[in-house]
Amino acid sequence: MAELRAEVLVLGAGMVGVGAALHLQSRGRDVIMVDRQELAGEGTSFGNAGIIECASVFPYMFPRDFGEILRYALNRAPQVRYRLRDLPTFAPWLLRYFRASSPKRALHSAMAELPLIRRSLVEHEALIREAGVPELLQRNGWLKLYRSEPTLKAALRDFERARQYGVEGDILDNAAIRLREPHLSGDFAGAIHLPAPAFVPDPGGLVKAYVALFRRKGGRFLAGDARTLEQASRGWRVSIEQGAVNAREVVVALGPWSDLVFERLGYPIPLGIKRGYHLHLAARGNAVLNRPVLDADQGFVLAPMNRGIRLTTGVEFAPRDAPPRPVQIERALPKAHGLFPLGEAVDARPWMGARPCLPDMLPVIGRAPRHDGLWFDFGHQHHGLTLGPATGRLLAEMMTGKEPFADPAPFAVERFG
Template sequence: MADLKADVLVLGAGMVGVGAALHLQQRGRDVILVDRNELAGEETSFGNAGLIECASVFPYMFPRDFGQILRYAMNRAPQVRYSLADLPAFLPWILRYYLASSPERAQHSAMAELPLIRASLIEHEALIAEAAVPELLRRDGWIKLYRSDATLADALSDFERARQYGVAGHVLDGKAIAAREPNLSGEFSGAIHFPAPGFVPDPGGLAKAYAALFVRKGGRFLVGDARTLEQSAGGWRIGGSNGAAAAREVVVAMGPWSDLVFRPLGYAIPLSVKRGYHLHVAARGNAVLNHPVLDADQGFVLAPMNRGIRLTTGVEFARRDALPTPIQLQRALPRAHALFPLGEAVDAKPWIGARPCLPDMLPVIGKAPRHAGLWFDFGHQHHGLTLGPATGRLLAEMMTGETPFADPTPFAVERFG
């Protein structure tokens, strides 16, 4: 069987890969989208809080407060847990993460990513309109709840910093919280409502809608194994379930599995993962949750998805492929029941996923320095859903010789030596 031919192979059909494929297609490239699954959006893009976080100026950096670090180290913080057995595997990466989180370097990461954050909702709105799925975007923002005066004060300080970069928000007292979310229960020192972020009530469905748009516009979808990728005369070739595909260029957009391609090619990129869990639970009676809600002190989010109320956890540091240990979810579930009237679980078992992260919390976007036609687009940390179309645009502009809308230099792989 003859190989399928294209200009570009995009490996990975999550939000990041689909975003890159669509933007390359818009610029006249013939693209084949490759994934190990038969459908797009079945991995990391399926499980998140559904937020297009256009108000998230500052990345999730490692804390510098000693008390907070001590709670993390003792596995006593609900926001973070680690596997003691996996500690030797990820401790060196944690050290790099800590060093990259100094105030100066954290500010550098924030300013590098800011143009992408600002473009994130704009790029999604354009694709949602073209894909004709307006029901997959809500524009009510989200709410962060704080149970103590100390955590509220820290949040207000961060909010004041963010306001310098155009972030809007409303500080809520108990009465205002109840007005926006009358079914919540608990004692809160206050909350902040961020009205600008978009909310996607079916993140995996949105990735599938974008992939369907890509196919309607002439793109092709191939089920294939990225580990079969090989450099060939004039480009790159990959095996698929119904034959092979070849192209002049290839984009690695495989999120936490990108190392399956770049490591055999000799690139020592410090990619690691932050694992997370979610579970859909039915609302009890006629209770309604109007916004995604973060319980900041207890370390979980409730989001009103199409499938039910999605309970999402914080971060678990463990090997990407280690067995699930949903302790955070088990601890969060009774707290979530106390916060909002929840009924029975909708899912048979919790979902587990892995957020792909680099130590500086910036993705790798751009050309591989030692292989012609090889491009990278991965490592979007907590913002894969948010940034997928925006980084897809940036990458496509670089690949087609346009002037990039944002400075690509901070995202170059060469920053790791």
């Protein structure tokens, strides 16, 4: 069996793992990236709305409004879905999520992540230039639609708060909505257009383009099983199809599957899962969607992907590996057809993925305290596509002894004991 060697082994070839691998490589490290899939970007990074959300100051925290909580609890909100029999599996995590979402702690999370959010688009632009795929970045921003006065009023309060941190946007009436998106239908209380965020019309393709860049620069990408990771005499060892890889240091960037490694090594990290679904549909006739559009009241996003119009859902709380239950897609479809002229489905069935979340909605980034050479980079909640290259820079700076561009302390695993 072949025994390959590298300085750093990165486990996971989604946007987060690829971001870390590229930044380590650019700082002179010999890196091997290992994933269970032979193609990169086939897991969580494949399914999202494609938005590089550089205007998202405040993370998705647990709501504090009792009426909203009650609607979620009764499964009456399209944004959230669960089955009662699954509740015991995620209720303890939800309680931690609720506690971490107090106004004081939520603001702490927002301010900790803000330097990463602000860096996100800059990092992507640099990598996209180097990878030579400018067609995978569009600059039309995205649109948030509100059908009722109460939801618009709440959104405007949040928008005014975000403006304090440099977020820019336009408040639109129905006429202004039609100017930006002539093929949308419906009566709306209003909308907010955020022009700064960029859009990626093929998120999985962008990950693959970054991996191609990694390989052109001498990196190696191999198929293997992260569950075989073990400490070796000179670092860490993992099995691959051709034999094994040995490296002095290892980065766990496995997203929702990171627990397969850290639990076995004795780290009590409260990793939770928010599942989500998408389905691609053709546009009817000459209808065009110019940017991603959120229907806030109905709980879905339409995004103009290369494959078709991608309908994405909100959150399903369920065990990560439970069979798919695309109820949210089924319920959103007629509403999506009413919003935009959609034709037949392009996909044979809805796609399902899992968002890796910590209760405070901050990732774990940094050194594992009880194992030399072990590093963590996972738990990016709804912002894996957005933050992967930025957190890759932060991690690489920490691993190579450089001054981090952001304070890494809020992301340390020690915050969980």
